[in-house]
Amino acid sequence: MDVTHLRTLRLLEDLGSLRAVAQALYISPSAVSQQLAQLQREAGVALTRREGRGLLLTEAGRALSAAAREVLVAMARAEAAVTAHDAAADAPVSVALFHSVGPLLGGRLVARLAAANGPTVTIGDEDVPGARVPALTSEYDLVLAHRVDHAPPWGGGVSAVELLREPFDIALPAAHRLAGRDALDPADLADERWVSSREGYSPADVLALVGAAAHRHVRVEHRVNDYATVASLVAHTGVIAALPRYTAGAMVPDGVVLRPLRGAPQVRLIEALARPETLARPAVQRVLLALREVMEGARPGGGGPAAASGN
Template identity: 50%
Template sequence: MDIRQLEVLRELGELGSVKAVAEAMMVTPSAVSQQLTLLQRSVRVPLTRKDGRNLVLTEAGEVLADAGAAVVAAMAQARASIDAFQDAPDAAVTVSGFHSAGQALFAPLSRALSGPGQPMVQFTDEDVAQQDFPALTARHDLVLAHRMEHSPPWPKDRVAVIELTREPLDVALPSGHPLAGQRELTAADVATEPWVTSRPGYSPDDVLTAVAALASTPLRIVHRINDYSTVAALVAGGGVLGLLPRYTSRAALSQQLPDGVVLRPLAGFDTRRCIDLLARPEALERRSVRRVAEAFQDVMAALVD
């Protein structure tokens, strides 16, 4: 039995005829009869009987109709509860972000949503390889994800995608390095330098793979570090070059040594990574989740500007 069948049985008890039920529910009499037949197949005792030309409830039918009314009421309450949850502007929203985006975006986002009636955002950091970001939407309402622009797109049949920005990865050098005076660098300029980069499967390593291919020489990778603050500190200390995202690395750079770190773009190929919000489509039905997504767009736009 299902709730539609119970609704039909309840209306039959109230209205006393199949025709009246059909008119009240705006369906055909045959559709009413079909629902009653399906319901009857699921129980062992007769639910209806003929009374002249009309079909009326048996005692068992009346018992089930009363029970069905309680089920219908409970379902209505459940729908009202979920509607209230969907529409609540201040409901909790869980957000996962990779480290460099978290450094740059979490604090300003928290400030932007600090007023009354705003969603309560719960942050966590999860830095995974590109192909693993969509799976995080099973545990979080919104997932800050990144991928290289030339890499396979997100599976839009599984997740909704909200684009935030396309962020270049630039070469990070100590401010006193001989190459720091150039406005942009080529693969040939940096191919012989020692490097700190990410573990394989992450954006910086993808860029360096392209640099090595363009320069037709293997690169000398000294360190493999995923945390951009650590990368910036190693670059500032001298001895290695690194790759840092142009916008979101500012939080890391502001903490470095007095001699500092400078960023220079790489010419000759695309180093941009896509920074996007991923979510399951049903999560975006919630008003609070949409509000947080809008705030992310505003914060990212301000960071890029």
């Protein structure tokens, strides 16, 4: 069986549609169909079935897809074993960053690897809803992603490596009536005016839980995904917001304070996502180690800029 066709079958199970597979492979949907048809002829059994306008895997297709994952991982390991020397360990690695982690991580990661004669890293920024994040691993070697820690694990057949856990704090104008408190309760906040992210992004999910804990509807006046803009709105218009403590804390300007949330504490989990076969590459492992070292600086006492913000 052609390994390329096995990868296509695997992607169909992970991504769920011919169109998504075609986009990930930069080929036409008809070319995807041709690859699957050829694989089915080679397998001698039905691997897919139509359901409405969609294409689903049969039980035999799912079994072959599971085996294909092992084949792809084994192929990556075999290639790494053959080329496991300095050149392979320095092979270029592409990394996708989400916007709030970019200022903290992007430049420091590239500089750290350059100083250590490590792999060349190319950085891209992506701002997509959580449901679309796993598909980015078809375009990048490593994809930085975040979710609240109680959310389900990432789908799409990706592997996830934890980098950082950080709580969400409440950002308030320094002159706000609640700014003098050491910590805040959801009941204190439900009647406030808020700025939050667009639906499908975090921290919109945090506000939903604040409202549920307070048994009141939370009034959101602005929907903004950029944390620097959120902090500016808090500073100048009197709204409040939920911000991740370490990565976004460095963006908090004078006149804004951060206070922890009691009763419904929310934690943001930052992870590096990759295809399992990609993680087997030595260069990717070197970049992953550098990512961990840079993110360690964002933890309390780690010496990172966010940890020293004082807010």
